[in-house]
Amino acid sequence: MAEHIRLAVAGVGNNISALFQGAELYRKLSAEGVSESDFPGVKRPRIGGISVSDLSFVAAFDIHPNKSGRPFNEAVLAEPNNYPRLDVELPQVPVTVQPGLAREEHAEPTSEQFRTVVEQLRESRAEVLLYSLPTGLQWAAEAYARAALEAGVAFVNCTPEVVARSPQLLAAYEEAKVPLVGDDLASHFGTSVVHRALLGLLSERGLTLDSSYQLNLGGNEDFRNLREQGGSKRQSKLNALAQEGVDTSNVEVIPSAGYVPHLRDHKVAMLNIEGLGWAGTPVSLDLKLKVQDSSNAAGVIIDLIRIAAASSRLNRGGFPVAAVRVLKSPAGGHPKYTAEDVEEGFRKLDGPGAAPQDGVLEASSR
Ligand SMILES: NC(=O)c1ccc[n+]([C@@H]2O[C@H](COP(=O)([O-])OP(=O)(O)OC[C@H]3O[C@@H](n4cnc5c(N)ncnc54)[C@H](O)[C@@H]3O)[C@@H](O)[C@H]2O)c1
Secondary structure: OOOOEEEEEEOOOHHHHHHHHHHHHHHHHHHOOOOHHHOOOOOOOOEOOEOOOOEEEEEEEOOOOOOOOOEHHHHOOOOOOOOOOOOOOOOOOOOEOEOOOOOHHHHOOOOHHHHHHHHHHHHHOOOEEEEOOOOOOHHHHHHHHHHHHHHOOEEEEOOOOOOOOOHHHHHHHHHHOOEEEOOOEOOOOOHHHHHHHHHHHHHHOOOEEEEEEEEEEEOOHHHHHHOOOOHHHHHHHHHHHOOOOOOHHHEEEEEEEEEOHHHOOEEEEEEEEEEEOHHHOEEEEEEEEEEEHHHHHHHHHHHHHHHHHHHHHOOOOEOOHHHHHHEOOOOOOHHHOOHHHHHHHHHHHHOOOOOOOOOOOOHHHO
């Protein structure tokens, strides 16, 4: 059994509720004798020897009055979180949620709040800081990333804010030999991966793309926030569609076409593709996708944090290429990496020959 990942989280929202409860559900399945290769919804039962339930929460930051200052177990189930309560007993996590960096002036490395975050990351002996704040807070993403770097803690950016794509931050993480994983997780079976695959299929079959759109609706805080703060998400979703042979200039993406409270943590997406086939005759595709939105995130976060922890344990800094396919906007951009690069990245994290510095393709050196 691998050592548990010592995980710190910034933002105790729906993603964290899905991650915490899901990891416990897999632990329960394992105790009931289910083999990890039969776990539903898990592609890689182990990454770097780490299983999906080898997880300990050691620090947490949030600013919401229902969460800040409260025990982790209460905060993670507190409103406005609305991920469903899974049928599993949850262990007591001995962590109180700390206030973190609430305002832009807290991002100053000399501010008391910034110093406290660095200290708490060090004291908790966190290996990974998972950044899972609402979209649109570029200052906060950079500030938490700088605090993690100072504490020598690997950083995973769930959001479309530019962190791993920042040449300065990436170079600083490479130099310090600390992993930096980002940006923006590509959900397990989300609109981006489905849209990307269908556009790729159209091109592979030789049809011409005329136009396409993607509309997303949901009833959680992410969808409420994205109505106003969807700019960075829209661009990141377009980045996720970029691939050879597909011209996305006539593709529109609406990250939150509406906040529909009764959908709670379900996301509904509508996808349309209009193409031209033989003799210019039209082909039209409309598709509806409905998912449990935060399970869709946690199913990928579990890989991102295992990649970050495995890289860190091998003393490898910078961007780990194994993370490319589970990100919308990876450092360096999708076209830079082949499927072989990604598999090689995993082999080097997993394999017996895993040695410091040879499983990470640092974006700046490629
Ligand atoms: N659900 C998905 O499939 C998916 C996919 C890709 C990216 N994401 C992104 O992941 C992020 C988190 O999603 P979520 O559904 O958990 O969101 P959420 O709104 O449920 O949680 C965000 C949490 O961050 C807290 N917060 C706000 N400002 C803070 C600060 N300054 N410091 C510390 N905490 C702060 C909020 O109080 C809240 O608890 C979003 O940016 C979302 O766009 C989600």
